[in-house]
Amino acid sequence: MSSQFDPKFDELQWVIQIRRTLEEDQLDDQEYSGELPVCIFNVPKALLSTHPDSYTPQQVSLGPYHYWRPELFEMERYKLAAAKTTQKHFQTLKFHNLVDQLIKVEPRIRACYHKYLHFNGETLAWMMAIDASFLLRFLQFYATKEGIRASSRMSHLVDNAILRDMIMLENQIPLFVLRKILEFQFSSLESANDTLFSILIGFCKELSPFKLIIIMEASESAHLLDLLYNMIVPKIEEPSEIIELDVHGKETSSADSSSYVKKLLHEIWKLISKLNRGPVRFIKQVIISKAVKFILKFPLTILSNLPGFAMLKQPVEYLFFSQDREESRPENDVSRPPLVEEITIPSVTELTRAGFCFAPTNGGVSTVSFDVKTSTFYLPTVTLDVNTEVVLRNLVAYEASNASGPLVFTRYTELMNGIIDTENDVKALRERGIILNRLKSDGEVASLWNGMSKSIRLTKVPFLDKVIEDVNKYYSGKWRVKVGILLKVYVFDPWQFLALLAAILVLLLMTLQAFCSIYINTRVLPVKRTRTVI
Template sequence: MSPLQTNLSCGTSFDFDELQWVANIRRTIEADQLEDDSEISGCIFSVPKPLMSNHPDSYTPHQLSLGPYHYSRLELHEMDRYKLSAAKRCQKLLQGLKFQDLVEQLMKLEFKIRACYSKYLNINGQTLAWMMAIDASFLIEYLQVSALSDPEMLSKVPSGMSHLFDYFRRKSIHDAILRDIVMLENQIPLFILRKVLEFQLLSLESAEEMLYSMLRGSCKELSPFKTVESSSGVKVSDHAHLLDFLYNIIVPKVEESLEIPEEVKDDSKASQDNEESSVDSNYIKQPLIEIWKILLNQKIGPASFLNKLLKSAPCEVIIKLPWKTFLNLLGFGTVNQPNASSESQSFGSSFHQPLLVEEITIPSVSQLSKCGVRFVPTNGSISTINFDKKTCTLYLPRISLDVNSDVVLRNLVAYEASNSSGPMVFTRYTELMNGIIDSAEDAKMLREKGIILSHSTNDEEVANMWNGMSRSIRLTKVPFLDTVIQDVNNYHDGQFKVKVEMFMKLYVFGSWKFLTLVAAILLLLITSLQAFCSVYDCVRLFHFQ
């Protein structure tokens, strides 16, 4: 999206200023850097409405506003005094320059800054430059404080930051600010942070190195996976903002795979289900038919009596009655094809409905454990997920959950949904965890195995977090995760006790209305036969010897 397109695009209504609009258009067209900036696309997005409506508190800052999306919220202005203090300390580090010089330098990057935001920014260029300079000064100081656990950063922290360390390292305040700076709508471009550090250090290389160390230290604290992907050779310029940096060191690179349209997926799945259901039905019906034929060939006994009874005139009249019409009138028109989608969803892919957007279909941890599946933690990220068919072992990465994890995970999903054009790897991972964790018991089992490391949340809260986590924007295919899901389902469905359970649910519990009707009809027929035989001599009437 070009700067001109960014300035003209508007998702919400605003007071239209004709003179300001003309001035912006003129400056945009006459800008010398327009040709370079035209290649910049939006990287700081608004949270998609389906995600925002599902859990708005995870995407709306509560303490700190960074950037233009939430700057007008009065309840966030309490942090302005800390921002101004950070700006004053930044001015002392500008090597004889004034803070105004930094602002003027950022004003030259106005169109590049605007192009980074996908939503229309109804503020003038000078206001935007001052906002970025002040917010960047504060964020740099906070990232330095947050990264103090990194030994490499101890020697690079300014001496005047001891009061910030005492304030920001308070647990409640630190967690609240940490949650706010990781939110998708609260991001500012990293090239602005690099520009501020360049003014302070008078070296682009030193600014790049220092910013990279700060981001690495902060992301180690933010990342739920304590072992992140290797980022050797990665530059700050390769990333758009803090959340993008965190996403790229967590999520492995996966080659894009073609997505299957939902309609085609539904049709193929439905046809597969029908074929498998008919095969399973034939396995049950065929032996019963053979046994019935053997009984009918007998000359004596109950089978002979039933054979003659069925060939009698009263029974022929009963059999020829329009039973299909009666069943339709009673609401049992489709009883011969029971629908047990909701009841058999967790009992194997043979009876699965097409995949839902909200949750994939996979047995829970407790169900898999009953079938002999072992759960083993790995010291890696999402790329280490694997299912070993020989040992029936599901390998899952260790994930550390705290009070910030819910916000971090949700905003990573929101960023991936807004920015990714390929496979949504992280979203698929959250769907996998959502699928295998159905209750506190499942969360407890994973915690005991060392896969979930929960420091400040109980098992019930962990289960609720995962069950409310994923509300995907679109369906996607992630080859290595889809293979794991399919292998787990195939192993689970192949167990004998699972097959018996599936059969009982589908053909017994799923058909209870039909079986109740059949039992009532049989009871009526037997009662009628008993009354008939009490009046007439059945032995003489049917010529039994």
């Protein structure tokens, strides 16, 4: 075995493989019929550059993408040990008989990988047989913890680093290869399928951050990561337009403001809310009534054109007419992909201060919802540990590479990225049972979500986009939020405050001038008329 892979292309071998592929009329595998779908991809460069360690195996290589990396050669002896153990479970056949069977389905194996494989057929078959044996043995020992304790050889290998390596996109092996091994061990194909299904489901339950939806057979999935994705992410049938777009950086929330301002507004609004009955309630209804809006709108249009009054136009329109603009806005086209700005959403702390409640659900990503009547934001329970970040990132990478439709899971991670800014946001969700934190601190959880990459393309995800839209609309319609934003923009911003103060002073001076003119005319003119008579 060479210690380093030679990247130069073997032209003769390539010609032989291409010629063989074109000359074959059909595959010898009786199980397969139809097209050959690519299911194991290279991680998109836009994602790989953000956090390479989450996509690059650190302990063990599975499959051809990282097979020749010298730093992973230490695990080869454990792979060979797993192959010997696998051979002992064969009834009458030898390990090379398994390799012969894999050589027959070599084109199918190659078709699963997006990258061209610089291996001849026999090398690829031996690689698959050995790596699949190791993976299968690891899954079996991991699924039965008693087996882990009983095996001194495998016990020290069962660590989080290997678990993370096994779920990485570029480190996947087609599941039909694992099924081939089990067929050699069992008398029937049904027994092999049942055994494989139970092993994979047990592994996914341990590794998944969410409650799994087991609605399919393992045979319907391409590999381990694909199986986990299918049990976490619901299938959406609605067609959606896709726009290829590189997205860099983290979006900033438009509702950010200093904490002391928010606390002040929150306390003031709490006091007013307690008096939200009788005269106070009547005054509030009068202020937002259509009659008052009509009375204000006409003079506002005239005054806003005068010097010094332009600054008053925007805050008054924001307080009294913003809701009218929201109601008159046409409904969003379902087929129109969302803009980057539409993904922005207030943080958990901001939503809580505005009167929102948060509640956990027992389902997956499809259970995200918002109840306007009760102001309750429903989010699925997610368990976070040392393996979660790698799992989440590779699910996003697989969805971006494989999915031709909406990026459902990616939009969920963007939603969590948007509502979680600090450890206070994490603490609020943890106290409500939405986040089960097995990391060292809430700060690590906040860093995890804030460090998640943006998607490499934007799509319309109907149910999640509706939730984001409803939350933003309900939040921006709150009077306490409007007052807070106005205080931030026109009071606590020095330049805006000075401009607003100047406008108010000009208004007061003009009012005083008008009053004085009227008062003097009514007092002086009658006196002069009296003196003339005398």
